[in-house]
Amino acid sequence: MDLVSEVVRTVRVGKPGSRVIRQSDSQGVRFPPFDGIGFHVVLRGTCWLISEDEEPAPLKPGDVVLITSGAAHGLSHVPCMLKDLSPVVTSPVPRKPGPFGFEFLCGVYHLERGRTPQYLRALPDLITVSPDYDRLPQMRALIDLLSTDASEAYMGTAATLPALLDLILVHTLRQWHEQYGSAEWSRTDDPAIAAVLREIHKNPQQQWTVDRLSEVAGLPRTVFARRFTAGVGQPPMSYLISWRLSLGARLLRETDATLATIAREVGYSTEFAFSGAFTREYGVSPGRFRRTPTTTYISSTTNRPNPQAPSEELPQSS
Secondary structure: OOHHHHHHHHHOOOEEEEEEEEEOOOOEEEEOOOOEEEEEEEEEEOEEEEOOOOOOEEEOOOOEEEEOOOOOEEEEOOOOOHHHOEEOOOOOOOOOOOOOOEEEEEEEEEOHHHOOOHHHHOOOOEEEEOOOOOOOHHHHHHHHHHHHHHHOOOOOHHHHHHHHHHHHHHHHHHHHHHHHHHHHOOHHHOHHHHHHHHHHHHOOOOOOOHHHHHHHHOOOHHHHHHHHHHHHOOOHHHHHHHHHHHHHHHHHHHOOOOHHHHHHHOOOOOHHHHHHHHHHHHOOOHHHHHHOOOOOOEOOOOOOOOOOOOOOEOOOOO
């Protein structure tokens, strides 16, 4: 099962955003908890990743911090306590030119009502990856493109932003998974459970029951339910409902299909049944969810090289 693809497909229904932040005060910034997934890329200077439970971790230019499920965290000039950092200010007003301690690129998908995928909630809250830019020049190019779009109000940014976020998330998760993921996600790679997940994802409209899913797994019903819950983090039917509604949310955002058509595609007999389940899960009706714009926040802060900036910069590909 391609877990990375499943993660990106699921978070794509969220509201994308990106900005470049230059940190110029004497300490750093704190990011509050949020529903969703995000990342920071250190562009220039050095800093420390600050969390509530772990020791401060040093970051250098090019390092990527993945916030898998919206945990509170901070970036600081020096090691410190998270509570000692000032909350980040997301004002669109550009900062005045001048010296800064470090500069970083932010990307995020804000999700409604805590719909962070179970796969992400099973990972560490904060993941640090140091990409090999010589081996992965495409990662360098993606970061350049996103930082440019996040720095200027270019035409078409609303279209390019989700694509760039998706690609950076894919490359970051892929590299982390290559290094550590086999241990962290080993339970989800259970062949029997992976076969069930493939069927649920491929055919959500089927009238699945625990008995039918256990037949797909080739396991007794009780054994299947226990292994599925242990590997995925949810009972089979809870996961099925969550996946159907997540797919429904994607179709609402990405297509003009009628509510009745979407309901049938995701396994509900009527649009009223789908609407009721969707409203319970997302807190808004499908119609209102579709009408709500996926607004993006693009910072007007520039990331053009500053003659007074630190010499440490994101490594350039050869």
